[in-house]
Amino acid sequence: xxxxxxxxxxxxxxxxxxxxxxxxxxxxxxxxxxxxxxxxxxxxxxxxxxxxxxxxxxxxxxxxxxxxxxxxxxxxxxxxxxxxxxxxxxxxxxxxxxxxxxxxxxxxxxxxxxxxxxxxxxxxxxxxxxxxxxxxxxxxxxxxxxxxxxxxxxxxxxxxxxxxxxxxxxxxxxxxxxxxxxxxxxxxxxxxxxxxxxxxxxxxxxxxxxxxxxxxxxxxxxxxxxxxxxxxxxxxxxxxxxxxxxxxxxxxxxxxxxxxxxxxxxxxxxxxxxxxxxxxxxxxxxxxxxxxxxxxxxxxxxxxxxxxxxxxxxxxxxxxxxxxxxxxxxxxxxxxxxxxxxxxxxxxxxxxxxxxxxxxxxxxxxxxxxxxxxxxxxxxxxxxxxxxxxxxxxxxxxxxxxxxxxxxxxxxxxxxxxxxxxxxxxxxxxxxxxxxxxxxxxxxxxxxxxxxxxxxxxxxxxxxxxxxxxxxxxxxxxxxxxxxxxxxxxxxxxxxxxxx
Amino acid sequence: xxxxxxxxxxxxxxxxxxxxxxxxxxxxxxxxxxxxxxxxxxxxxxxxxxxxxxxxxxxxxxxxxxxxxxxxxxxxxxxxxxxxxxxxxxxxxxxxxxxxxxxxxxxxxxxxxxxxxxxxxxxxxxxxxxxxxxxxxxxxxxxxxxxxxxxxxxxxxxxxxxxxxxxxxxxxxxxxxxxxxxxxxxxxxxxxxxxxxxxxxxxxxxxxxxxxxxxxxxxxxxxxxxxxxxxxxxxxxxxxxxxxxxxxxxxxxxxxxxxxxxxxxxxxxxxxxxxxxxxxxxxxxxxxxxxxxxxxxxxxxxxxxxxxxxxxxxxxxxxxxxxxxxxxxxxxxxxxxxxxxxxxxxxxxxxxxxxxxxxxxxx
Numbered sequence: 020x021x022x023x024x025x026x027x028x029x030x031x032x033x034x035x036x037x038x039x040x041x042x043x044x045x046x047x048x049x050x051x052x053x054x055x056x057x058x059x060x061x062x063x064x065x066x067x068x069x070x071x072x073x074x075x076x077x078x079x080x081x082x083x084x085x086x087x088x089x090x091x092x093x094x095x096x097x098x099x100x101x102x103x104x105x106x107x108x109x110x111x112x113x114x115x116x117x118x119x120x121x122x123x124x125x126x127x128x129x130x131x132x133x134x135x136x137x138x139x140x141x142x143x144x145x146x147x148x149x150x151x152x153x154x155x156x157x158x159x160x161x162x163x164x165x166x167x168x169x170x171x172x173x174x175x176x177x178x179x180x181x182x183x184x185x186x187x188x189x190x191x192x193x194x195x196x197x198x199x200x201x202x203x204x205x206x207x208x209x210x211x212x213x214x215x216x217x218x219x220x221x222x223x224x225x226x227x228x229x230x231x232x233x234x235x236x237x238x239x240x241x242x243x244x245x246x247x248x249x250x251x252x253x254x255x256x257x258x259x260x261x262x263x264x265x266x267x268x269x270x271x272x273x274x275x276x277x278x279x280x281x282x283x284x285x286x287x288x289x290x291x292x293x294x295x296x297x298x299x300x301x302x303x304x305x306x307x308x309x310x311x312x313x314x315x316x317x318x319x320x321x322x323x324x325x326x327x328x329x330x331x332x333x334x335x336x337x338x339x340x341x342x343x344x345x346x347x348x349x350x351x352x353x354x355x356x357x358x359x360x361x362x363x364x365x366x367x368x369x370x371x372x373x374x375x376x377x378x379x380x381x382x383x384x385x386x387x388x389x390x391x392x393x394x395x396x397x398x399x400x401x402x403x404x405x406x407x408x409x410x411x412x413x414x415x416x417x418x419x420x421x422x423x424x425x426x427x428x429x430x431x432x433x434x435x436x437x438x439x440x441x442x443x444x445x446x447x448x449x450x451x452x453x454x455x456x457x458x459x460x461x462x463x464x465x466x467x468x469x470x471x472x473x474x475x476x477x478x479x480x481x482x483x484x485x486x487x488x489x490x491x492x493x494x495x496x497x498x499x500x501x502x503x504x505x506x507x508x509x510x511x512x513x514x515x516x517x518x519x
Numbered sequence: 520x521x522x523x524x525x526x527x528x529x530x531x532x533x534x535x536x537x538x539x540x541x542x543x544x545x546x547x548x549x550x551x552x553x554x555x556x557x558x559x560x561x562x563x564x565x566x567x568x569x570x571x572x573x574x575x576x577x578x579x580x581x582x583x584x585x586x587x588x589x590x591x592x593x594x595x596x597x598x599x600x601x602x603x604x605x606x607x608x609x610x611x612x613x614x615x616x617x618x619x620x621x622x623x624x625x626x627x628x629x630x631x632x633x634x635x636x637x638x639x640x641x642x643x644x645x646x647x648x649x650x651x652x653x654x655x656x657x658x659x660x661x662x663x664x665x666x667x668x669x670x671x672x673x674x675x676x677x678x679x680x681x682x683x684x685x686x687x688x689x690x691x692x693x694x695x696x697x698x699x700x701x702x703x704x705x706x707x708x709x710x711x712x713x714x715x716x717x718x719x720x721x722x723x724x725x726x727x728x729x730x731x732x733x734x735x736x737x738x739x740x741x742x743x744x745x746x747x748x749x750x751x752x753x754x755x756x757x758x759x760x761x762x763x764x765x766x767x768x769x770x771x772x773x774x775x776x777x778x779x780x781x782x783x784x785x786x787x788x789x790x791x792x793x794x795x796x797x798x799x800x801x802x803x804x805x806x807x808x809x810x811x812x813x814x815x816x817x818x819x820x821x822x823x824x825x826x827x828x829x830x831x832x833x834x835x836x837x838x839x840x841x842x843x844x845x846x847x848x849x850x851x852x853x854x855x856x857x858x859x860x861x862x863x864x865x866x867x868x869x870x871x872x873x874x875x876x877x878x879x880x881x882x
Contacts, residue, residue, distance in 0.1 A: 154623035157586050158680070160610040161617035162637030163687060172636075176627040264586075 024332050025351040028358035028394055034369035035233050038226040050227035055211075059228070062125065063207045063235065067193050070129050070136070071186050077133070078140030079182060081282060083170075084275050086148040089265045096279050097145070101138050101506045103286040105498035107455035107472070108135040109198025110491045113479055114290030116202050117297065128205040134286040135199065136192055140185035146509040147181040148174075153263040166266060180247065187243040194235055195362030197458040198476060208232040209364055209458070216368065216462065229365045236361055294495070297488035305489050310469050315493055318471045321385075322453045322497075325392040326446040332393060333400035333445065340401075341408040352401065359398045366391050367459035383465040391459050396452045400445035407441025408434070444504060451501040455494055471497075537562040537597065537691055537723040538583065544591035545578055552578045553747045556592070561740070562690075565714065565724045569734035570744035571770070576727045579744065580695050583725065584617045585610035596691065616684035616692040616722070621700050622676040624668035630654075630679050631664030637687045653682040656716050674705045681713055685720065692717055694726040698733065710737060731771050735759055743767050760808070765879050768806050775812060775852050779805035779878065786876050789849040790826045793876045805876040809854050814842060817867040825871035830862050844870060 039047060050056075084090060085097045103111070112131045116122055122131070151174065159169045197209045208228055215225035268275055298305065336355065339348040358366070370391055374382040381387050411434050419429035457472040464473065475490035538560035545553040553575045560566045570576040581587040582594060585601065585608060593603030596615065601608040610617075624633050631650045635643065642649060651661035657678035668676055677697050684692060697713070698706045714737060717724045726737050734741050735755040743750040743758060751763035762768035765776070779788035781803045786795040788805045790812075795805070817827060831851060832843035839857045846852060854870070862868065 152623060154619040154621070155625060157610065158617065158619055158623040159636065160586070161584055161615060162683065163611050163614065164637070165611050173625060179627070
């Protein structure tokens, strides 16, 4: 079963490779080595190179201020800084375009994407800061290092993994995001592929661009894994659960408030204000949109089915990884990670093609949409199930067996019960992903599909910003509880953020 | 390990007192953790602060390292006030070595990088040589310097932490229960090694522990901390054999206690008339260490010194036996006896006291 899921996961990569071969060298190079591709590459690379370090900087600074200083209201800031995760990037972009219609180009892309994605570094950094052993920092101080030196020589190096991991996820999001950049008329590979696909359906041009996009993804993946190296900073000692000391900011406090206030204002207040403004100007009439309930129902339906299916399929993979670790299990697992790192767009393209060529009956069905969701969001479920399974002491199950439970029953009554919270958390994250998914749904969904994201997008494309507002607010409302769950888990020692 | 291989100490040998603590008080919220603590740590000495958990011993050590600051009183290091009214010298400017409970090695650095962490910039040139010398000082193989801390055993980690702190040639070293996480056998060995390394370098050392054996073996001076106050300060022998009060006595070792009646130089208790050195007269409590009590067979016609008792339980403990004796009229006491003396349940024996009893006014 685990192998089956993973084989399915090979489809997108296989598709890119096969189309590249079928297209043939000369045609391919003609399609790739042209000015337009160079321009897209420059845009996309520029976006990644500027946004990722900026997000890392902002995320780490915010995490440190919230966790390690005596700023009043740091708890409130801690929550507010996670809220951007509940606002899909394309909704944030809509909010910003509503506020500043002239937005376009690289710097606008950096602004909108950065404000959407910085919590992906902020959240794991907060979690890591809370887990650091304060005695280690005290050791550095007793060795004559001033507080600022302690931060750079001791704290920051220990934050390397969450920063790198968060940065990688941001990079992958930047490569695969469509809606946010389309709205501010900033062309990246992904926006260009969608445009190509819409004009020529399944032409070789779109496929060639997808190939380059996949290469970009692989470069990011390898870059991160290279930078990570063999680093594994286990907390060595048992240490006490003593929280780290917070520093007084003194004269720097106003600057810190300004920074955090501005961050919250730009990343939360602006999109909320825009959505609110359109909601007010639409009044009650906007809520009488006849597709609103359908869209809500369809979105929740896709979300629930996708979440349950993903969790069920993730379970054998997680179980293999935790209970029967082997090379094969590791390979199966890593296939899923690579596949989900590919833009949803590429996965969608691959399955559209495969369906049309091999299984036409599947084309334009909800089942195909679910399969693509599954591949995109599988790691979110695996990561959670893994940590859940790893936390169940095998001794517990053995105790149940020594008390007369048959092995299978022991597994179901003991282990499964303990894993339920992790399974729910994983499902919730998959649900969040599906609710805010736009690009691949646009490509794959059967005619007449009206999810919140699709309805929102079609309203925005018709410049009906008022009509889009109810859909935007519903997506945010559905996402907020899951975002809070992420926030709570990041404070309770469980890492779930690395698969967003 | 030889003196020549250890880093030389540049200061601290001249002052009579390396650390001078006067009237220290510290509270967390409304709870007082330390109250009016006075303590002198002579230069070059090894002082142990011993107390049960919650006695405030770690807090006291954190005040010395500069991780925390007292609410009252002053702390002098050498001749400089480092904490007191209007003065709060932070940890990184105190030049005091500190070894945390579990070593607190930097997990992202190798052993060598850990050890050289506190070196000044100009010393980094001969890093390898200095690191090797420091590792040898704590009896570790210099080849460990490329390892990661999590590849070392607990005892090795502790020794790396010590080497790291020694790299800055501090005049004072603070050890916060550095051996408590180690296995029993390893604990004693590591303790001896650390004590030797610190003595060789002539470093004034303050060790915090809850382990009474460690307290009595490690230092020249023992400070007993109880409920945030110093109950007694003295040499290990003094605090053990002439404890200031009953609680201190019981904390530092096993005790056999009788109600007694004191009269000039003597005390009358269940064991008969025993010498004592206090000026106390009247109702009192007499305390003996179990090793002061000698159990012998009851021989007809023998000298009546001592007290007749009946063996009610014998617990085999390998090298020794733990006897539970019932004394006429005063209940039962437990005494470990060594050697081949095979006592059995129901035997009649004689218990005698050696040396002086310690007496306290009856509570």
